[in-house]
Amino acid sequence: MADIHIERKHSLGLLEARKVAFEWAEMAEEKFDMACTYEEGDTADLVSFTRSGVSGELKVTPDLLALDAKLGFLLGAFKDKIEGEIVKNLDTLLAKQAPATKKTPAAKKKPAAK
Numbered sequence: 001m002a003d004i005h006i007e008r009k010h011s012l013g014l015l016e017a018r019k020v021a022f023e024w025a026e027m028a029e030e031k032f033d034m035a036c037t038y039e040e041g042d043t044a045d046l047v048s049f050t051r052s053g054v055s056g057e058l059k060v061t062p063d064l065l066a067l068d069a070k071l072g073f074l075l076g077a078f079k080d081k082i083e084g085e086i087v088k089n090l091d092t093l094l095a096k097q098a099p100a101t102k103k104t105p106a107a108k109k110k111p112a113a114k
Helices: 013-032 079-097
Strands: 003-008 035-039 045-051 054-061 065-071
Touching: 013 035, 013 045, 013 054, 013 065, 013 079, 035 054, 054 079
Parallel strands: none
Antiparallel strands: 003 065, 035 045, 045 054, 054 065
16 A cells, blocks of 8 residues: 655635635546545544545645545555646645735835925
8 A cells, every 4th residue: 555645834724725625625526536525623624535446634724734645556556646646736726725915016206396
């Protein structure tokens, strides 16, 4: 069995991180035929996922997403590819949710008094 552990720190807070986790779970169900269950908590959420040869959890906190997965014997051979795909998906979803940096307009200068 091969194990995957991925952590992504963020500054989204629990509500926004929850949106990322929901999107990730939907993508995992559609794209990878995973069965996902989502448990909301007061301080953290847990997404459990499974399919033949894979099981794991995505823990969602106000400042961290932590994914742990166990791959069966056959899928263990593809660990690097699977891990790379998960990293890419999480990073894409986090970047999409990240708050845009606000640009402050340059201060207008008053013309000098004559």
